Amino acid sequence: MKINQAKCTPLLHMGCSNxxxxxxxxxxxxxxxxxxxxxxxxxxxxxxWQCALTDWxxxxxxxxxxxxxxxxxxxxxxxxxxxxxxxxLEYCVQLWHSQYKKDMDLLEQVQQRVTKMIRGMEHFCxxxxxxxxxxxxxxxxxxxxxxIVAFQYLKGNYRxxxxxxxxxxxxxxxxxxxxxxxxxxxxxxxRKKFFPVRVxxxxxxLPKEIVDGPSLELFKAGLDGALxxxx
Numbered sequence: 001m002k003i004n005q006a007k008c009t010p011l012l013h014m015g016c017s018n019x020x021x022x023x024x025x026x027x028x029x030x031x032x033x034x035x036x037x038x039x040x041x042x043x044x045x046x047x048x049w050q051c052a053l054t055d056w057x058x059x060x061x062x063x064x065x066x067x068x069x070x071x072x073x074x075x076x077x078x079x080x081x082x083x084x085x086x087x088x089l090e091y092c093v094q095l096w097h098s099q100y101k102k103d104m105d106l107l108e109q110v111q112q113r114v115t116k117m118i119r120g121m122e123h124f125c126x127x128x129x130x131x132x133x134x135x136x137x138x139x140x141x142x143x144x145x146x147x148i149v150a151f152q153y154l155k156g157n158y159r160x161x162x163x164x165x166x167x168x169x170x171x172x173x174x175x176x177x178x179x180x181x182x183x184x185x186x187x188x189x190x191r192k193k194f195f196p197v198r199v200x201x202x203x204x205x206l207p208k209e210i211v212d213g214p215s216l217e218l219f220k221a222g223l224d225g226a227l228x229x230x231x
Contacts (some may be wrong), residue, residue, distance in 0.1 A: 005029070014043055039096050045190060047096040051103035058088045058110045072119040074133060081114045093142055094149065099193040108138050140227050146199045147206070151219050154179070165196040177211040180204045202230050 010031030033042040033049065040050040062085050069076060089107050098104055115121055115129040130137060136144065153162030167182040181200045186192055203211075210222035 010034075012041070012043060014045070037092065039092055041096075047098040048100065048103050050096045051098050051106055054088055054091075055106045055110060058085050058107070059113075061085050061088070062110065062113065066117065072117060074118045074121075077114065077118050078133070078135075081111075085110065085114065089138060090141065090145075094146060094195055097142065097193060097195070097198075099190050104139065111138055136227065137231075140231055143202060143231060144223060144227060146195065147202060147223060148216070148220060149195075150199045150203055151216060154181075156216055166200070177204070177206050177208040179211045205230055 005028065008028050010029045012031050012034040033040055035041070040053055041047075042049060062081075065080050065084060069080065071077075089110060112126050115126065115133065115135075118129075118133070121129045121132065124132065126137075150166070152158045153165055169180040169182045181203055183200050183204075184197060186197070192198060206226060207222075210219060210226055213219040213222060
């Protein structure tokens with residue numbers, strides 16, 4: 001059957017070894033980027049455009065909320081931010097976590113802007129505002145979520161699937177948490193930013209009493225206090 005090119009969407013080509021933009025003998029139009037489940041992916045797995053798009057959406061909603069709400073009390077601003085803005089900053093972030101610090105700092109600036117909106121917080125630095133509000137930075141929240149997912153893959157409900165993601169390191173050394181993972185070595189920096197790789201270093205630094213927690217609830221409770229030592 002001959003392929004109707006008019007009914008074909010452009011292809012996103014990734015990799016060097018697979019045939020480029022061909023389906024059989026037919027040449028298909030190529031696309032440098034595609035969006036899937038609201039995540040913009042380009043042919044080089046560079047998430048800069050996704051970060052920029054997320055920053056634009058979050059700032060638009062934040063500006064609209066700022067114009068619509070007169071109160072600047074934390075009891076009003078924080079729930080609005082948690083419900084309307086932060087979901088955009090954290091949606092599927094484990095997938096599009098950028099390898100560039102400048103991209104993640106762009107998202108962090110949105111939360112900085114929110115905390116500065118609160119009455120009485122205008123003249124504090126960002127770290128002091130977070131401590132006063134008893135909140136985490138977006139960077140710590142991402143790490144918190146990733147360590148919880150890692151626990152699920154290693155000791156929780158997804159343990160069977162985690163056998164192919166992580167390799168446990170067996171050692172006679174007494175230091176550490178006793179459930180360390182092997183850190184791989186890779187030539188490309190982009191590979192180091194993949195979830196099964198970037199979470200290993202932080203997991204290995206967790207205290208033994210947290211890693212050995214018998215349930216996810218106890219692991220979460222201990223993780224809240226340990227985050228300050230990880231970042």
